[in-house]
Amino acid sequence: MNKVFSHPKSLRNIATHYCAGCGHGIAHRLIAETVDELGIREKVIAVAPVGCAVIAYEYWDFDCSEAAHGRALAVATAIKRVRPDNIVFTYQGDGDLAAIGTNETIHAANRGENLTVIFINNAIYGMTGGQMAPTTLLKQKTATTPNGREASFHGYPLKISEMLALLAGVKYVERVSFFSPQQVIKAKQAIKQAFLNQINNTGFSLVEILSPCPTYWGKSSKESLDWIRDVMTKEFPLGRIK
Amino acid sequence: MARITIDKEKCKGCFLCVAFCPKGLIKKSDKLNKRGANPAEFHETDACLGCAMCAVICPDCCIEVYK
Numbered sequence: 001m002n003k004v005f006s007h008p009k010s011l012r013n014i015a016t017h018y019c020a021g022c023g024h025g026i027a028h029r030l031i032a033e034t035v036d037e038l039g040i041r042e043k044v045i046a047v048a049p050v051g052c053a054v055i056a057y058e059y060w061d062f063d064c065s066e067a068a069h070g071r072a073l074a075v076a077t078a079i080k081r082v083r084p085d086n087i088v089f090t091y092q093g094d095g096d097l098a099a100i101g102t103n104e105t106i107h108a109a110n111r112g113e114n115l116t117v118i119f120i121n122n123a124i125y126g127m128t129g130g131q132m133a134p135t136t137l138l139k140q141k142t143a144t145t146p147n148g149r150e151a152s153f154h155g156y157p158l159k160i161s162e163m164l165a166l167l168a169g170v171k172y173v174e175r176v177s178f179f180s181p182q183q184v185i186k187a188k189q190a191i192k193q194a195f196l197n198q199i200n201n202t203g204f205s206l207v208e209i210l211s212p213c214p215t216y217w218g219k220s221s222k223e224s225l226d227w228i229r230d231v232m233t234k235e236f237p238l239g240r241i242k
Numbered sequence: 243m244a245r246i247t248i249d250k251e252k253c254k255g256c257f258l259c260v261a262f263c264p265k266g267l268i269k270k271s272d273k274l275n276k277r278g279a280n281p282a283e284f285h286e287t288d289a290c291l292g293c294a295m296c297a298v299i300c301p302d303c304c305i306e307v308y309k
Binding site: 180 | 245251252257262279294299301306309
């Protein structure tokens with residue numbers, strides 16, 4: 001018998017601190033597999049966010065940098081400009097990329113920096129205890145919206161991928177999800193494309209992943225995936241945006 | 243003929259592998275691991291297709307597939 005599915009070399013074989021059923025683990029693995037397949041392990045530099053994935057550098061076995069909250073794309077811009085031969089990507093959640101870091105995100109995208117962005121959208125703040133995020137859906141209950149998010153008081157879910165797709169500097173935007181193994185395989189293809197774009201000097205590429213947070217959604221692991229499929233994708237439609 | 247191995251000490255017991263195995267060959271173990279979770283357990287049989295759906299959806303990279 002041959003091993004047909006194994007642990008990627010770029011991912012350390014240790015247990016992560018994430019909750020059971022959390023999508024971060026899948027995203028970490030897909031990135032590690034992509035790095036291995038493209039043979040860029042010695043060239044890649046990750047910029048980790050603040051949020052649940054703040055210690056992502058403990059899990060990837062390649063070079064990583066940490067950034068202040070929301071500033072991953074500013075740090076990545078500097079690294080890429082100083083070391084243009086390296087492959088630089090940021091890994092950011094919705095609180096990091098779409099709330100405190102919106103400014104840095106929009107301007108890095110508008111400058112058309114040749115970077116890859118992996119954006120994990122779970123529609124909630126995980127690390128701080130399940131509060132409302134800009135991407136929280138209408139009627140979604142969180143620690144700070146106990147009766148559900150209301151547009152008249154909290155505003156609407158922020159569609160950052162569609163916003164960024166309007167900018168001339170942005171070359172590739174795709175929204176994928178983790179609600180089934182088939183969708184995970186599609187997500188991997190999008191991540192690989194986003195890295196290939198950087199290798200080919202195409203410009204700013206972003207992959208938004210609809211990722212489960214069973215703990216703060218108050219659902220089981222499987223119910224969380226069903227909720228992404230049935231509810232979340234209605235607000236955040238999947239597919240290539242640009 | 244195929245089989246999988248599950249790293250029982252890394253498994254957190256989310257059971258997404260159980261939900262997506264098309265043959266229903268993975269179940270919850272009765273025993274606790276060191277983390278305090280009931281890990282997933284593979285039912286040894288010739289029925290495994292080696293489709294790797296379990297490994298693809300596993301958030302903790304606990305599963306390896308042999309074919």
